[in-house]
Amino acid sequence: MTQDAASPKATAVPSYPMERVSPIDPPPPLALLRSGPAASRITMWDGSQVWLVTAHAHVRAVLGDRRFTAVTSAPGFPMMTTTSPLVRDKPHTASFIRMDDPDHARLRSMLTRDFLHGRAEAMRPVLREHLDEMLGELTRGERPVDLVRGLTIPVPSRVIALLFGVSDEQRELIENRAGILIDRGYPPAQVAAARDELDGLLRDVVEERMRMPEPGDDLLSRLVVDQVRTGKLTVEEMVPMCRLLLVAGHGTTTSQASLSLLSLVTDQGLADALDKDPELLPKAVEELLRYHSIVQNGLARAALEDVELGDVTIRAGEGVVVSLSAGNRDASVFPDPDTLDPGRDARRHLAFGHGIHQCLGQWLAKVELEEMLAAVLRWMPGARLAVPFAELDFRHEVSSYGLGALPVTW
Secondary structure, three states: OOOOOOOOOHHOOOOOOOOOEEEOOOOOHHHHHOOOOOEEEEEOOOEEEEEOOOOOHHHHHHHOOOOEEEOOOOOOOOOOOOOOOHHHOOHOOOOHHHHOOOHHHHHHHHHHHOOHHHHHHHHHHHHHHHHHHHHHHHOOOOOOOEEEHHHHOOOHHHHHHEEEEEEEEHHHHHHHHHHOOOOOOOOHHHHHHHHHHHHHHHHHHHHHHOOOOOOOOOHHHHHHHHHOOOOOHHHHHHHHHHHHHHHHHHHHHHHHHHHHHHHHHHHHHHHHHHHHHHHHHHHHHHHHHHHOEEOOOEEEEEOOOOOOOOOEOOOOOOEEEEEEHHHHHHOOOOOOOOOOOOOOOOOOOOOOHHHHHHOOOHHHHHHHHHHHHHHHHHHOOOOOOOHHHHHOOOOOOOOOEEEOOOEEOO
């Protein structure tokens, strides 16, 4: 027998998002819900009720099912934060992750070749050179140093600047505005202003490329030459596409890197394992992605038709939130899931999502994470926290959970 929204069993409806007890682990109620029905009712900040999906198999099922839409204007689509309506109310500002196929596939396919495994690997030597330069400077200065301000923010920012071919001045503006867009602490009006300012900058850069006879070999230039000039892509479509790459490529990598480095400097077993066997780094990064699951409140979808999900019927027009962090702590897939095990085969993790909207930049993100961990091991032997753990600034207010600062010494 399946249950639906009208079931009397769904009377106690918890609020969402839920509070963490430990800054490292997902909220405990998620584990309780995961052991129950395939989906449970929750109440969002705006009073609406939607379904929450927590088990690994069911999260994959929802994200891989075309009957669930990623379009924010769809009936019942969950508004995850107070700024979520900004996209719903102005659909022309949406990037392709807020589209379904065929629009999603058309736009995403224009970028696929730039984010293949081989392209990410080709950036490794350049990234390593930048890291050695940055850490060489950091280690010559006073201790302790903040690895967030000194490393995990500027590294993804430099990578984006290299991809886009933008100036240092433009990079700093991008870095600032991108940070506002993922921070729920800002009021909607300020987020909208930051989005519009960032879009204006991107439009200027795109139009500058369009005026050049031979724009260059960066990603923006290639899109202008191959897609815009050939009529396959409009400037209006390209601007949100570029904004997505900036915000996703910067904010999420910064957050994941900060928590990964936190594990490195607080978990002696992890540091010893990587120091002893650097070849373990790729596997350890997959495990760190699973363990920290920075998209802390999950992904939103809405049902386009009635869907049977395990023992629950989700009706057309009902919203669904899939919890990536709960799915990544599912003991049926990852034994002893609350333990960070650098030797674990964690490749089935959900940190990058699943299905057609799975993160486009995952290969590049993993290269960045591997190189940042390796660089700290090289330059800061015996790195450790310079403040008590309780004093760390965990960023509960951002969509990609991370640290505001990570003071270390060595």
